[in-house]
Amino acid sequence: MVIETWKKSGIATKFPSYRNSSLITAKGWLLGKQNDDEAEGLWRIYDGIYDFTDFIKKHPGGEFWLTESKGTDITEAFEAHHIAIGPHKLLSKYKVRDAKHPRIYTLTLHEDGFYKTLRERVREKLKTIDKSPQRKSDLIHFSLLASIFIFAVLSARLNSLVCLALAGTALCWTTIVSHNYFHRRDNWRMYAFNLSLMNFCSWRVSHALSHHIYPNSYFDLELSMFEPYFCWVPNPHIKSKLMRYLSIITEPVFYALAFPLQKITRIIFSLRHDNVMYWHDSLPLSIPLAIFLFSDLSLFLTLRQWLFITMIASFAFCVIGLNAAHHDPEIYHEGDAHREDRDWGLFQVDTIIDRGDLKGSQFLVLTHFGDHILHHLFPTLDHGILPQLYPILYETLDQFKGKLRECNHLVHLLGQHRQLLRTEPNTKPPGADD
Numbered sequence: 001m002v003i004e005t006w007k008k009s010g011i012a013t014k015f016p017s018y019r020n021s022s023l024i025t026a027k028g029w030l031l032g033k034q035n036d037d038e039a040e041g042l043w044r045i046y047d048g049i050y051d052f053t054d055f056i057k058k059h060p061g062g063e064f065w066l067t068e069s070k071g072t073d074i075t076e077a078f079e080a081h082h083i084a085i086g087p088h089k090l091l092s093k094y095k096v097r098d099a100k101h102p103r104i105y106t107l108t109l110h111e112d113g114f115y116k117t118l119r120e121r122v123r124e125k126l127k128t129i130d131k132s133p134q135r136k137s138d139l140i141h142f143s144l145l146a147s148i149f150i151f152a153v154l155s156a157r158l159n160s161l162v163c164l165a166l167a168g169t170a171l172c173w174t175t176i177v178s179h180n181y182f183h184r185r186d187n188w189r190m191y192a193f194n195l196s197l198m199n200f201c202s203w204r205v206s207h208a209l210s211h212h213i214y215p216n217s218y219f220d221l222e223l224s225m226f227e228p229y230f231c232w233v234p235n236p237h238i239k240s241k242l243m244r245y246l247s248i249i250t251e252p253v254f255y256a257l258a259f260p261l262q263k264i265t266r267i268i269f270s271l272r273h274d275n276v277m278y279w280h281d282s283l284p285l286s287i288p289l290a291i292f293l294f295s296d297l298s299l300f301l302t303l304r305q306w307l308f309i310t311m312i313a314s315f316a317f318c319v320i321g322l323n324a325a326h327h328d329p330e331i332y333h334e335g336d337a338h339r340e341d342r343d344w345g346l347f348q349v350d351t352i353i354d355r356g357d358l359k360g361s362q363f364l365v366l367t368h369f370g371d372h373i374l375h376h377l378f379p380t381l382d383h384g385i386l387p388q389l390y391p392i393l394y395e396t397l398d399q400f401k402g403k404l405r406e407c408n409h410l411v412h413l414l415g416q417h418r419q420l421l422r423t424e425p426n427t428k429p430p431g432a433d434d
């Protein structure tokens with residue numbers, strides 16, 4: 001099969017088939033992966049085919065991960081989600097045969113490569129690390145969650161715009177902090193993510209399994225779901241000149257509507273059987289319920305108040321999230337020249353720029369997607385303990401010629417917009433002048 005030049009991926013031998021569909025959804029991404037991944041209807045890890053059917057219910061991380069990933073290549077997801085040695089030892093029990101065809105992903109995870117060297121050092125470090133910041137993360141999460149309801153009710157009772165803005169801000173930050181929790185084994189805090197009108201199950205696919213594993217590539221659902229409206233891939237085949245400039249002008253409106261739009265599209269896709277709705281999709285209703293019960297607003301005004309809170313949260317979430325770490329002309333995107341060393345961990349480093357202005361504040365890191373490189377490399381670790389891993393990260397980056405880049409929010413905002421306009425791929429690979 002001949003792949004058109006612009007469709008050639010820097011991390012795989014195939015152009016992902018989900019991108020050929022007019023409907024970009026989490027379910028479509030999984031179906032496309034089942035079609036592309038040469039996993040023979042089971043689970044693929046490196047060149048082995050595994051049958052985890054009997055393990056799904058026993059999986060300590062929860063049933064979701066294995067149920068949803070059946071029929072796909074889970075090599076990188078498996079490696080990134082298990083720092084301890086135990087899960088790796090379990091694998092041989094479930095192996096059924098060698099795969100018939102080579103892996104489509106060209107990123108590597110060699111034992112002496114960057115990622116596995118770093119992970120071994122982290123595994124050792126975790127034995128002596130101070131875990132108390134995890135309790136602070138839990139406290140921050142709970143305080144923000146409570147603030148949503150307190151300020152939402154106060155905004156109605158006092159008719160206060162300040163309280164309305166605070167309720168929206170609390171909702172935005174709760175959503176981001178809850179993301180710290182849905183990457184891990186099932187826990188109650190991940191449900192708070194859904195107050196935003198989005199759904200953590202959908203995000204476990206689009207964010208944890210797609211974006212985290214294949215950032216800034218054709219396989220990254222968090223790129224494709226915005227196209228052609230926002231397109232960060234430097235590729236004129238995907239973004240027209242008109243769309244490039246139009247998206248920048250109209251983005252404030254899109255930012256404010258992003259949360260409600262996700263809910264509406266998910267409901268429409270569900271009616272077409274292209275999406276699943278869960279019982280926990282109804283959790284956001286707890287906000288208008290609290291307003292209605294504890295104030296004297298009518299039902300119509302309650303719903304209006306809720307919509308305003310959600311739109312403020314949506315706007316703030318997009319300003320933070322879309323300008324958090326991934327889009328700048330200096331950062332690798334699909335089509336750019338890539339470094340010779342194809343290590344998966346170095347690929348993560350090359351697709352991220354950290355927000356240096358957040359460092360040192362656990363609150364800011366948790367509420368603004370901070371310490372992003374370490375979070376991508378070890379998504380199951382609490383953000384509170386990540387700072388203790390920097391000495392190991394720097395040491396390992398030096399050894400493998402990787403570079404941790406940093407910038408502040410303003411620089412990132414400007415860089416993200418320059419990336420929206422960029423259509424020419426970078427010809428100099430990351431690490432070339434190191």
Ligand code: HEM
Nearest residue numbers: 060061065069074077078081084087090091183184185380
């Ligand atoms: C798509 C693939 C998979 C994903 C995304 C995934 C995800 C997870 C997550 C999020 C946790 C909880 C980590 C935490 O909260 O600290 C976990 C734990 C665990 N998983 Fe998986 N998993 C996957 C596949 C597997 C497979 C194939 C096995 C078995 C061979 C496995 C065995 C385990 C074990 C034993 C634990 C407990 C580890 C511990 O407590 O140290 N997982 N997994």
